[in-house]
Amino acid sequence: MESTIQPLNPIAFSIGPIEVYWYGIIIGFGIALGLILAIRESERRGLSKEIFPDLMLWAIPIAIISARIYYVIFQWDYYSQNPSDIIKIWEGGIAIHGALIGSVITAYIFAKKRNVSFWKIADIAAPSIILGQAIGRWGNFMNQEAHGGEVSRAFLENLHLPDFIINQMYINGAYYHPTFLYESIWDIIGFVILILLRKVNMRQGEMFLTYVMWYSVGRYFVEGLRTDSLMLTEYLRAAQTISIILVIVAVILLVVRRMKGYSDVRYLDKSV
Template identity: 50%
Template sequence: MKTVLGALNPIALRLGPIQVHWYGVIIASAVVIAVALAVREGQKRAIRPDDIYDMILWALPFTLIAARLYYVAFQWSYYSQNPGEIIRIWDGGIAIYGGLIGAAIVVVLFCRSRFVPVWLMLDVAAPTVIMGQGIGRWGNFMNQEAFGRVTSLSFLQGLHLPQWLINQMYIDGAYRQPTFLYESVWDLLGFVLLMVTRHRRGWYKQGDVFLTYVAWYAFGRFFTEGMRTDSLMLFNTIRISQALSVVLFIGSIGLMVWRRRHTNQRWYLDGSGQKMVTENQ
């Protein structure tokens, strides 16, 4: 456990023996905002709100489980000796890439069972997902994790950061690179980019919004991961998230180009091609 002079309290609220962590509050808030935005956009693309709500109910638990299992698997040397801590997800220790893999599997299976276009659903969700990731990184900030290498106080002050943020970056006796902040800013810029461009006619075929999200996130994650000191490693030499970022960046762009050339996809703005049916009709 890190002890830091002037660090923010990771506990948001205590209700008797129950502790509500800021980490959970921030993640939950990100999910609520993301779902609201996805439902609003889904209605424009002729996807029923109930389909999105039902999908989220299935996706959330599997996403959290997959994110935790991914993290635990690559930290097994520790968790095999401390199995009781495997479920302590509120202390941090989830891998975004693991969560995204779990979520993608659920979305594909769910959409096929409801006859909802898979690529369209992924497109609707993509901007809200990267927004949620950007907000969620502040949970890492509160837990003082996902930080970078040792840096100087003058460097952090040169970034014109508020003092409370600088104080929180004093970890294990030294100031650290706020890599959580770099990734958060990158994610939120990606959110703005997708929100601004996805309604431009003639820009996106169905699937392109999602693949653009994957490429954008993977590109930024490659660099922020290289600055971190807590990366999950493969064979003690390869940063797993960096390697996966390279694969996803190349794969998403390649798939986008291939689909444009060899498949006849509907435009994103065309939606599902079905009329919305409400309970009052």
């Protein structure tokens, strides 16, 4: 049976010599859907409907650059010997944590320039970000990347997965953990939780901090199954370390902001 399994074509279509990959289409769809949700929520919160499109003009390219820089830093042994490959982002090699760091810094500066609360923007964006991440992982699925260690077909069948997922996890003669799926499901659950929390009288900033904690916890455990992790040391995975740090920082910010009264504003008390 395995000999007849063919992977899904990662190329969606071609326009002359230009090949359009499913990865890019899926990532673009996730960004577009997240942007639509953010625009609708920003209008409901009394912000201009242009605020997020304007922010994205800066955040997307900066996120791509910072995601690449992050990846290159953790693969410096290779890139220090092959510096011309640093700019070859089309060959793969970006990291979501790098993108998040770049995006958050961009949003903070943008909010200051527009005289808008950074925390308000971050709270509005949080569900959109995690939804985009959930969708984006299916780009990894199409590329047969970001998977976990080797498993049996019976293991995957016992998860009651459809055949198209099981077959796509058959790579170079072996089956692998569909870690893309684990993280996507975790992110979808997180998205639903964040949407439900919009009905709760939350303190300003705590929607975003909830996102950071939820995503980081899930990423920590999923990362432990992956075979392509960026490593800090021989045994220390970068994404797991960053996830622990983010959870700690988010908890500290939540507590300090409450103690200092920075998060006293609640969204259902008045229009904020």
